[in-house]
Amino acid sequence: xxxxxxxxxxxxxxVEVREQLxxxxxxxxxxxxxxxxxxxxAETYILxxxxxxxxxxxxxxxxxGIGPRLGEFLAELKHxxxxxxxxxxxxxxxxxxxxxxxxxxxxxxxxIIGETQILGQVKAAYNVARTAGTLGGIxxxxxxxxxxxxxxxxxxxxxxxxxxxxxxxxxxxxKKIFGSLDGKHILLIxxxxxxxxAAKHLLHSGAAGIMVTNRTASRAEEMAxxxxxxxxxxDRFLDYAAQCDILISSTAAQEFIISKSQAQRxxxxxxxxxxxLVDIAVPRNISPEVNKLDNLxxxxxxxxxxxxxxxxxxxxREAQLGEQxxxxxxxxLMRRLKTLDVVPTIxxxxxxxxxxxxxxxxxxxxxxxxxSASQREAVEAMTKHMINKMLHSPVTExxxxxxHPDGLKLVETVRRIFNLKS
Amino acid sequence: MSHLWLVVALALYSLGLLHAxxxxxxxxxxVFRIALSAISLGAVFHLVSLIEDGLSLxxxxxxxxxxxxxxxxxxxxxxxxxxxxxxxxxxISVFVFxxxxxxxxxxxxxxxxxxxxxxxxxxxxxxxxVSLIVLGYxxxxxxxxxxxxxxxxxxxxxxxxxxxxxxxMPPLESIDDLAYRSLAIGFPFITLGIMxxxxxxxxxxGPSWPLDPKIxxxxxxxxxxxxxxxxxxxxxxRGRKAxxxxxxxxxxxxxxxxxxxGLHSFVSR
Numbered sequence: 001x002x003x004x005x006x007x008x009x010x011x012x013x014x015v016e017v018r019e020q021l022x023x024x025x026x027x028x029x030x031x032x033x034x035x036x037x038x039x040x041x042a043e044t045y046i047l048x049x050x051x052x053x054x055x056x057x058x059x060x061x062x063x064x065g066i067g068p069r070l071g072e073f074l075a076e077l078k079h080x081x082x083x084x085x086x087x088x089x090x091x092x093x094x095x096x097x098x099x100x101x102x103x104x105x106x107x108x109x110x111x112i113i114g115e116t117q118i119l120g121q122v123k124a125a126y127n128v129a130r131t132a133g134t135l136g137g138i139x140x141x142x143x144x145x146x147x148x149x150x151x152x153x154x155x156x157x158x159x160x161x162x163x164x165x166x167x168x169x170x171x172x173x174x175k176k177i178f179g180s181l182d183g184k185h186i187l188l189i190x191x192x193x194x195x196x197x198a199a200k201h202l203l204h205s206g207a208a209g210i211m212v213t214n215r216t217a218s219r220a221e222e223m224a225x226x227x228x229x230x231x232x233x234x235d236r237f238l239d240y241a242a243q244c245d246i247l248i249s250s251t252a253a254q255e256f257i258i259s260k261s262q263a264q265r266x267x268x269x270x271x272x273x274x275x276x277l278v279d280i281a282v283p284r285n286i287s288p289e290v291n292k293l294d295n296l297x298x299x300x301x302x303x304x305x306x307x308x309x310x311x312x313x314x315x316x317r318e319a320q321l322g323e324q325x326x327x328x329x330x331x332x333l334m335r336r337l338k339t340l341d342v343v344p345t346i347x348x349x350x351x352x353x354x355x356x357x358x359x360x361x362x363x364x365x366x367x368x369x370x371x372s373a374s375q376r377e378a379v380e381a382m383t384k385h386m387i388n389k390m391l392h393s394p395v396t397e398x399x400x401x402x403x404h405p406d407g408l409k410l411v412e413t414v415r416r417i418f419n420l421k422s
Numbered sequence: 423m424s425h426l427w428l429v430v431a432l433a434l435y436s437l438g439l440l441h442a443x444x445x446x447x448x449x450x451x452x453v454f455r456i457a458l459s460a461i462s463l464g465a466v467f468h469l470v471s472l473i474e475d476g477l478s479l480x481x482x483x484x485x486x487x488x489x490x491x492x493x494x495x496x497x498x499x500x501x502x503x504x505x506x507x508x509x510x511x512x513x514i515s516v517f518v519f520x521x522x523x524x525x526x527x528x529x530x531x532x533x534x535x536x537x538x539x540x541x542x543x544x545x546x547x548x549x550x551x552v553s554l555i556v557l558g559y560x561x562x563x564x565x566x567x568x569x570x571x572x573x574x575x576x577x578x579x580x581x582x583x584x585x586x587x588x589x590x591m592p593p594l595e596s597i598d599d600l601a602y603r604s605l606a607i608g609f610p611f612i613t614l615g616i617m618x619x620x621x622x623x624x625x626x627x628g629p630s631w632p633l634d635p636k637i638x639x640x641x642x643x644x645x646x647x648x649x650x651x652x653x654x655x656x657x658x659x660r661g662r663k664a665x666x667x668x669x670x671x672x673x674x675x676x677x678x679x680x681x682x683x684g685l686h687s688f689v690s691r
Binding site for chain 2 (some may be wrong): 155156158161162173175176177178179271272273274291294295297299303306307310311314
């Protein structure tokens with residue numbers, strides 16, 4: 001059982017190289033079948049996303065030539081020369097290949113650690129390979145295990161918990177201030193892609209309603225309709241602000257539209273209930289002085305970027321724990337694969353029957369005392385024959401079924417019903 | 423008197439404390455489940471120990487400082503469980519569990535001292551007065567902890583450079599809600615506790631009570647909390663100002679308690 005993984009990713013290759021090697025989804029089944037027909041290669045799986053192209057293969061034997069052969073295959077598939085690509089390629093073998101697969105599925109190797117898309121992509125690639133028939137029992141087992149490892153890493157570490165985009169950072173902060181967003185109202189001042197996105201995320205997270213205002217009244221009406229909110233006049237927005245808990249501002253105003261004294265009045269109107277101000281505009285719309293007021297939290301675009309940066313750092317810290325989990329899971333899987341290998345199972349099965357045969361002959365001899373050489377030979381020949389005939393079908397079935405995705409389960413069953421100790 | 427169940431409770435509390443710290447350091451949900459089960463089980467054994475003490479003493483076990491400490495620890499553990507059930511705060515455990523542990527430990531270590539018998543003071547008022555005060559202190563301890571948590575989280579949010587605390591602390595509004603509710607629950611207990619003390623003293627000494635600094639200090643404490651409650655009700659005080667006041671109030675409680683370490687000056691006469 002030899003694993004070999006060859007590929008390139010955002011860590012080793014620039015986008016110009018990655019896009020040359022990317023394999024379109026409709027091309028994948030053919031590519032998989034071609035790869036599996038290479039000498040010595042039994043099972044293959046290919047992952048191709050915008051950030052990586054990788055091929056994982058199971059080889060019967062490996063004299064060190066599998067890696068270059070897979071590299072050449074990837075190059076030739078896209079009519080490139082291997083020499084030109086070689087500097088960008090990485091090669092992992094055995095345990096390291098499995099660890100790499102686990103790290104990719106768990107999003108520990110992603111550009112943004114903890115992003116959730118990659119697991120879906122790995123699952124899709126698994127389905128393609130399964131349908132194309134290039135997965136045998138072992139790679140099937142390894143890939144399915146990578147899904148559960150990814151799930152474990154996601155639930156047991158915090159790599160995917162904190163926000164890593166500005167608009168989600170705003171939602172996260174609102175939750176840190178208000179707890180639940182139920183019953184909270186939003187005021188959106190001015191238009192802008194990022195502010196609209198933040199408002200949408202807030203509404204998705206349970207905010208009760210939204211008011212929209214804009215210097216151009218028709219624009220406000222338009223946005224209110226699309227967000228199912230209410231448009232209010234721009235020159236009087238402060239009168240409505242006291243009803244809102246979250247203000248998002250992104251107007252093109254050149255001077256502050258909310259000053260410290262206005263914010264003070266706002267707080268008094270709200271009986272000091274907390275208010276969260278998000279100022280996405282450049283130049284800023286809200287005087288930074290207001291952040292000194294109690295029960296008021298003002299975040300401008302740089303502050304939100306800062307939160308994103310610190311969350312990314314937090315994810316990197318959490319990733320170390322994810323690495324420990326994947327390492328432990330690799331060890332566990334390697335141990336399991338060792339016991340589920342077909343060849344030793346067949347050997348064990350034959351040894352098991354041979355022992356029964358020997359025991360019975362010994363018993364027979366002690367019962368009959370005298371057995372002539374020819375009699376003994378006949379008994380030996382007959383019992384051997386019986387066992388060979390009995391084992392013929394199970395052994396052939398084991399050999400062929402092990403090439404199928406569910407083969408390992410069969411091996412496991414055989415080991416269990418014959419009580420074969422590993 | 424056997425302390426077996428109290429010792430079992432103490433062992434479980436220490437297990438809970440350890441895992442609470444590990445939860446906050448490592449932020450692992452699984453670890454917290456251990457802390458939670460340890461504290462819940464500890465509280466159950468603690469209750470058994472309280473009932474056992476009560477049965478063997480033939481009265482509510484609150485006549486000595488050790489017994490009061492034990493009751494306070496039990497109430498705190500129960501209050502924590504209630505707060506957790508209501509708000510799902512994990513991090514509050516690192517503030518509450520140490521005190522639960524210390525109070526239970528004092529009670530285990532000093533449990534065998536013979537209670538001072540002052541027949542003059544041994545009336546029904548004794549139980550009422552001490553129980554009410556302990557209940558009030560427990561609630562105000564939560565107000566105090568909520569105040570500290572609020573200040574930490576508010577600083578994180580205002581600094582705009584969220585560090586590890588930011589991820590570990592609950593939302594500001596929920597903390598403030600806890601502060602307000604615990605204050606509103608604790609205040610009637612303390613008020614009734616002080617009133618029951620006054621009635622008790624009158625029934626023993628008549629109109630002229632012995633002079634005691636503790637009585638004066640507890641009155642000041644009561645005024646601080648009265649002010650805080652009124653300010654929250656009418657002046658819309660909340661957040662940081664209220665948190666500072668909750669901390670001040672608890673400091674006053676500590677001073678009141680520290681005067682003559684728990685007991686009134688006339689008890690030691």
